[in-house]
Amino acid sequence: MEKIRKLPTKPKIKDFFYIIPMGEDKIQFRTVGTIRILKGKAVSTLIPNLLPELNGQNTISEVILRLKSFDENTVLSAIRLMNERGLLEDASISPPSGFSPQELERYQNQFKFFCHFHPDKFAWQKLLKEKRVVIFGLEEIGCALLMNLSSLGIGKITAIGLQTENEIIDERDLGTFFFEEDINKEKTIVAREKIREINPNIQVDVIRKDIKSSKDIVPLIERCDLVILCNDAINIPLCRLVNEACLEKKVQWINSSIEGTEALIGPLILPYETACYTCYELRRKGNEKYFEEYMAFEKYLIDNPNSNIQYGSLKFFGNLVATIVAQIVVKLFTNIGSADYGKLFIVNMLTPKIEVEEVLKLPICPTCSRAKPRPKLWLEME
Ligand SMILES: [Zn+2]
Structure with missing residues (x-):
């Protein structure tokens, strides 16, 4: 009985498997990246009777009862083998209580996807629903990311339009998020309405804020699980302010920016644990x-924080960047892969190729190092 408890209560063949008969004594269960083969006499005797019963409606005892023309231990061994091979899920696991019937329909494909990696297909969707993300920037990357994270089912999203961006929608904004009928309307209002249409099951707030210091950022990122900065152009002053605020509140954050034909995504920063933006900047410099020329450029950007000089971009590039950021977010909030802390993804639009660089924390970073400064030595000369 002990072993039976470890099996699914209501076994169900995972529905992403193709089931392909291969002659009398061989059957193939196949999905992308996985092939499972069952072999032997049972393939033509027990298995054709067993498979329809593994539909998630019956407990194992009920399956055994329904197949009483077969030996009980043989049926149990077959179910156990299929379970060990990862072919079965437990249909008795009910969806989390916070999900509406509409959400269960909406996220079906994601449940199926998560089922490849987790025995409870609802668990990670529930985690996503519990998260709060703050997005700074409502241009191409920001709007595309807002759409991505809303469709994904992140429970709470605050998106913030910045003073460097246009407040009223014009022709430049049109594409996959804003359309002709949105022209001359306020960007934040239209964005909020659109997200409510895309996913009414999440809480989304879209506001506009002039960011002059990290003090303007701190109240916006309270109780937040991740801050994402979306810069369609280089914006070093804003990166520094977000870094300062996120370190103060110990909130993890990631920058994404388009610099000419490249997009720079990362590093994903876990305050005081992995490289912060200052670590990254110092290494880059x-x-x-x-x-010398770079330092002059940097000084110009600091002296002119509202300069928003864009290189120009192709419409799809912001979407591509937002898709990669969304992928990093999913990895961070689930255990689908290791989180991308310290990684800088450099996306080349011309090739298209993604390079990954590790950004290491600077032991003597003036912003995030906890090492105390060394005492100054005074030498007295006689
Ligand atoms: Zn640092």
Whole structure:
């Protein structure tokens, strides 16, 4: 009985498997990346009778009862073998109570996807629903990401339009999120309405905020699980302010920006544990070929924080960047793979190729290092 308890209460063949008979004594269960083979005499005797019973409606005892023309131990062994091979899920696991019937319909494909990696197909969707994400920037990357994370089912999203961005929708904004009829309307209002149409089951707030210091950011990121900065152009001053605020509140964050024909996504920052934005900046500057010119450029950006000089971009590029960011978010909030802390993804639009660089934490970072400064030594000369 002990072993039976470890089996699914109501066994069901996972429905992403193709079931392909291969002659009298061989049957193939196949999905992308996985092939399971059952072999032997039972393939033509027991298995054709057993498979229809593994539909999630019956307990194992009921399956055994319904197949009473077969030996009980043989049926049990077959179910156990199929369970060990990862062919079965437990249909008795009920969806979490917080999900409406509409959500259960909506996320069906995601449940099926998560089922490849977790015995409870609802568990990760529930985790996503419990998260709160704050997005800064409502241009191409920001709007596409807002759509991605809403459809994904992140429970609470605050999206913030910035002072460097246009407040009223114009022709430049049109594409996959804003359309002709939205022109001359306020971006935040239209975005909020659209997200409510895309997914009415999540809480979304879209606001506009002038960010002048990290103090403007801190109240916005309280009790937040992740901050995402979406820069369609280089915006070093804003990156620094977000870094400062996120370190203060110990909120993890990630930057995404388009720099010419490249997009830079990352590093994903876990405050005081992995490289912060200052660590990244100092390392980047250390590798800068034209250092003096870069420093002059940086000074210009700091002196002109509202400059929003764009290189120009193709419409799909923001969507591509937002898709990669959404993938990083899913990995972070579930255990689908290891979180991408410290990784910088460099996406080349021309090739298209993604390079990944590790950004290491600087032991003496002026922003995130906890090491105390060394005492100054005073030498007295006689
Ligand atoms: Zn640092």
